[in-house]
Amino acid sequence: MKTTNIRTITALVFEDYETLDLFGPIEMFGRLKTLYRIQFASLRGGIINNQHGVALHTVKVDELPWHTDILLIVGGQGTRQLVHVPAFLTTLQQLSKQTKWVLSVCTGSALLAKAGLLDGKRATSNKRAWAWVISQSDQVKWIPEARWVIDGKFYTSSDVSAGMDMALGFIADQHGSATALQLAKDIEYHWQEDSQTDDFFDNSIHGA
Template sequence: MRKIGALIFPGFELLDVFGPMQMFGLLADDFSLELVAETAGPVTSNQGLKAFAEKSLGDGGHYDVLFVPGGAGTRREVGNPRLLDWIAHSSNTAEFTLSVCTGSALLAKAGLLDNRRATTNKAAFSWVCEQGPQVDWIPQARWVEDGPFLTSSGVSAGMDMALGAIALMHGKDVAEKVAKWCEYTWHKDKTNDPFARIHGLV
């Protein structure tokens, strides 16, 4: 059983969080899920809906998998040293660290991705790159795996990465079963990202 700590903050992107959590949550014998925020309680997403964080940063929870979404709120949170310190500490004690969309900007700003390969939302690619000049940012990637770090492109790409993470931890057959249960077409080729071309990055 791996415990996933999914970070949320004001302005987080709904699908960044709940698309991947749908995938992991179907494997109830393998994963437990917990939302964590700077302050426990309701947190407003970029779409206006609120999610309830059971835990705060100060609760001292340990997570086997740290999950960091993106969203408009990341542009504020890159300047939040308390949050960045928590991300760095939680990642250092986790087995895996996953990010979706501009969540990789928070990982980069926390110093976790230096000298590693990573990707992000292609529409925000330039801004994210500025947050981590020592990161090897990959423009043509649906998601990137580098050691314990998995980073994905924007929004819906997080579901493809989550299935990739499930395949990494439990095998491709299990990941394919989850995709079937969700009636989701899994884009298995992590190097195939049409949005890189749409946004002029390749």
């Protein structure tokens, strides 16, 4: 492994976040307790609910106990409103600039794009919401066929379950493929190791 220092993952959530977008990657990182710790944040703090009835206790962004090393931004129906909320986009900009890595799942990349954080960068997102996502910015080189994309400190992934593949990809990059493969085996998960191929990409719909 490249490091034994504990890194803090801040998951920035909001009303109507997608359950698996969040808890899929959290399952991966949460199993590596000597390497990662996780804090859940929101703009206002307190309980955040999603459409599946999952209530999550969060800490207000400016009251977080630990400095953020890795920012996790998820997707869900709530992203449709947040692209029009300047306070959220400003907070996202500030957190992203302070962190070493930014990981997004599903339509979380639409928020990053709207905030101008992906300008000039390669990225991907949810294939079912593709037209809406790419409409948030024409300054991004969108890669529709990818399962996840890495550009500098930004990791962006496709829809829902792709967040788990991306998380394992990040873990492999940081700690070696053997660590990621063992983790996938431990949870009986078939890891899609090829970041460039998404089985849910449809050339006739998304283009190439």
